[in-house]
Structure formats: C-alpha cells, structure tokens
Amino acid sequence: MILGFIAILVVSGCTSNTTPPSTSKPPSTSNSVVLQLGAPAPDTTFTTIDGKEKKLSDYRGEKVMFWYFATWCPSCIKAAEVLEQNNDKLNGMKVIALKTYGNAGYNGPTISEFGQKYSPNALNYDNWVWGDASQQATSTYNSQNYPDIYFLIDENGILRGVDGAPAATLNKIVNFAQG
Amino acid sequence: MVLQHIKDAAQIVFSSKKYIIMAVVSFIAFFLLYIFTLPATYAGGRIGLISLRLLTPLQGIFSFFMALFISLIVPFTVYGFKRGVKGNKASKTGGFLVSILPPLLCCSPLLPTLAATLGALSPVFGFTSGVQGFIATNETYILLGATLLLGYALLQTAKSTKQCIC
Numbered sequence: 317m318i319l320g321f322i323a324i325l326v327v328s329g330c331t332s333n334t335t336p337p338s339t340s341k342p343p344s345t346s347n348s349v350v351l352q353l354g355a356p357a358p359d360t361t362f363t364t365i366d367g368k369e370k371k372l373s374d375y376r377g378e379k380v381m382f383w384y385f386a387t388w389c390p391s392c393i394k395a396a397e398v399l400e401q402n403n404d405k406l407n408g409m410k411v412i413a414l415k416t417y418g419n420a421g422y423n424g425p426t427i428s429e430f431g432q433k434y435s436p437n438a439l440n441y442d443n444w445v446w447g448d449a450s451q452q453a454t455s456t457y458n459s460q461n462y463p464d465i466y467f468l469i470d471e472n473g474i475l476r477g478v479d480g481a482p483a484a485t486l487n488k489i490v491n492f493a494q495g
Numbered sequence: 496m497v498l499q500h501i502k503d504a505a506q507i508v509f510s511s512k513k514y515i516i517m518a519v520v521s522f523i524a525f526f527l528l529y530i531f532t533l534p535a536t537y538a539g540g541r542i543g544l545i546s547l548r549l550l551t552p553l554q555g556i557f558s559f560f561m562a563l564f565i566s567l568i569v570p571f572t573v574y575g576f577k578r579g580v581k582g583n584k585a586s587k588t589g590g591f592l593v594s595i596l597p598p599l600l601c602c603s604p605l606l607p608t609l610a611a612t613l614g615a616l617s618p619v620f621g622f623t624s625g626v627q628g629f630i631a632t633n634e635t636y637i638l639l640g641a642t643l644l645l646g647y648a649l650l651q652t653a654k655s656t657k658q659c660i661c
Contacts, residue, residue: 388628388632389628390537390631390634391537391538391539394537419628421625421627421628422628422631422632423628424632463627463628464539481539481540481541483538483549484537484538484539484549
C-alpha cells in the first residue's frame with residue numbers, strides 16, 4: 317500500500333505540473349489587465365537594486381525571464397543558485413529578478429541581501445537585473461501573491477511561458493533562452 | 496537507557512524473520528517517500544524524479560532517520576498489536592504528518608489555492624502567505640521536531656513491546 321502511494325506520488329509528479337501557475341494558463345490577474353500566452357506581456361515598472369526606475373518595455377528586443385519571488389522562499393533561494401550556475405546556458409537572456417511587492421506576506425531579507433547571499437556572482441552579470449516590483453507590477457503579474465513565479469517573454473514582448481520554481485524547471489527556461 | 500529499550504525490543508521482535516522483512520520493506524518505502532517529498536520545498540511542490548536532483552544532504556539525513564524510526568515502529572507496533580498491546584497512535588501519526596507537510600505546503604500552490612477558494616468566504620489570503628513563510632523559514636526545526644516525535648513514538652512502542660512478553 318505504501319509503495320503504491322509512493323508510486324502514485326512519483327508518477328503524478330512526473331506527469332502533472334503542481335507548481336504555481338500552469339504553463340498553458342497564466343494566473344488570473346487584476347480585472348483591467350489580462351495575461352495570456354501568445355499575447356503581448358503588459359508593460360509595468362519596477363525599481364532596480366541601484367534605485368533606477370525601469371519599465372519592462374525597456375527590454376523589448378531581448379528575451380526576458382520576468383521573475384517575481386519572495387526572499388524567504390526556499391525554491392527561490394535554490395533557483396537563484398541554480399540560475400547563477402547555469403547562466404552561460406541562458407544565452408544572454410535578460411533575467412529580471414524582482415522581490416514581489418509585500419514579499420508574499422512574510423518578512424525576509426532585502427533584494428540586495430538576498431542576491432549577495434545566494435547569487436553573488438549574478439549581481440554582476442550583465443544579463444541580470446535585480447529589483448523590487450511595484451505594487452502595480454505585482455498586481456498585474458502576481459495578483460495571487462505567489463512566492464515564486466516567472467514569465468518568459470520573447471523579443472517582441474509576447475508572453476511565451478509561465479511557471480514557478482526555476483530550479484525544477486531549468487530545462488524549460490534554457491530551451492526558451494536557446495530556442 | 497533509551498537505546499537499551501529499543502535494543503531489547505528489537506531482539507524480541509526480530510527473532511522472527513517476518514518482522515525483519517517488514518522493517519526492511521518499511522525502511523525502503525519510507526526512505527523513498529521522504530527523499531521524493533522533502534525536496535518539494537525547492538521544486539514548488541513538485542514531487543518526482545526532479546526531487547533527487549534537488550535533495551540536500553540535510554534532507555537526506557532527515558529522510559534516513561525518519562525512515563529508520565518508522566521502519567522500527569511498524570514491526571514493533573504489529574508485534575504488540577498481535578499481543579493486544581495498545582500503542583500511542585497520535586505520536587506516530589503526528590510525527591509522520593509533521594514531516595511530510597512542510598515541503599508540500601511551502602512555495603506550492605496548495606495554500607494559495609485553498610486561500611483563493613476560501614477567499615470568497617473570508618479574507619484569509621494574507622494569513623496563509625504568512626503560514627507559508629513561517630513553514631519555509633522554519634522547515635529545519637519542523638523536520639527536527641518530526642524526527643524527535645517519531646523517536647519518542649519509537650521509544651514508547653519499544654517499551655510497550657518489552658512489557659508484552661511477560
């Protein structure tokens with residue numbers, strides 16, 4: 317019985333996606349903005365780690381991984397480590413790593429402290445942008461307040477993928493970056 | 496003293512080969528269960544082969560000891576049950592559940608989904624985010640508590656097993 321239970325768990329883990337949003341259906345968001353795969357990613361603003369105001373549209377023409385996370389979240393810590401280690405496979409894709417507004421409801425280190433502790437080399441990578449998501453940006457892209465969610469946006473600003481836990485979905489990210 | 500109770504009980508129970516087999520099967524089953532479920536905390540709640548890649552040494556140690564304790568509790572309990580000894584189900588079940596739940600609840604959609612469902616009834620979302628954060632930042636202590644709870648259950652079961660041979 318126990319082995320059967322394990323088998324079900326393992327099989328279900330292999331065949332179904334249980335991480336935050338599914339790849340075929342982006343999470344619901346605020347009423348005025350619609351996130352839809354294959355549609356333009358809504359523009360939004362955020363503040364970089366050195367205090368500059370940036371817009372998502374500033375990166376048009378580049379592939380972007382638009383990642384919202386909470387700095388207390390273990391899957392985010394692991395993701396920061398794994399993405400840093402695999403940065404050479406990302407083909408220069410822009411990784412915009414943002415502390416989600418409100419830090420998903422629980423205190424944690426600042427985005428700067430998080431980067432220095434778990435992904436220190438990536439703080440200096442040209443293709444990485446670290447920052448804090450505005451309330452508006454979070455309500456647009458992460459209204460469900462997930463602690464770990466990312467969006468894959470192509471050079472034309474079209475939303476191509478959405479998922480969570482980058483360490484567990486690295487192949488998907490690399491395939492998008494290299495595709 | 497503690498180890499002596501367990502050692503004595505093991506000598507009694509494992510005099511029969513079927514209980515040795517039961518312990519080995521239990522250990523394998525629960526060790527697999529733990530090494531596949533504990534890394535879910537890094538995989539956004541996913542359970543699968545990805546778990547083995549994300550398993551940390553500390554999670555491996557917890558998996559080993561929790562599986563070891565359960566693999567002794569199971570044959571001890573069955574042995575005692577056959578002799579009419581009542582065990583403490585609460586500590587056994589509690590330890591198991593406490594050990595399994597954190598990696599499944601943290602950073603997975605489980606709590607937000609529940610919250611979204613309950614959201615129609617009450618504004619609980621902020622509360623569940625806090626629960627996720629608390630679990631995530633204290634997971635090591637929670638697993639340590641689960642291991643100790645299972646250790647306590649093992650000790651109680653061992654004592655019961657010794658008593659039932661009178």
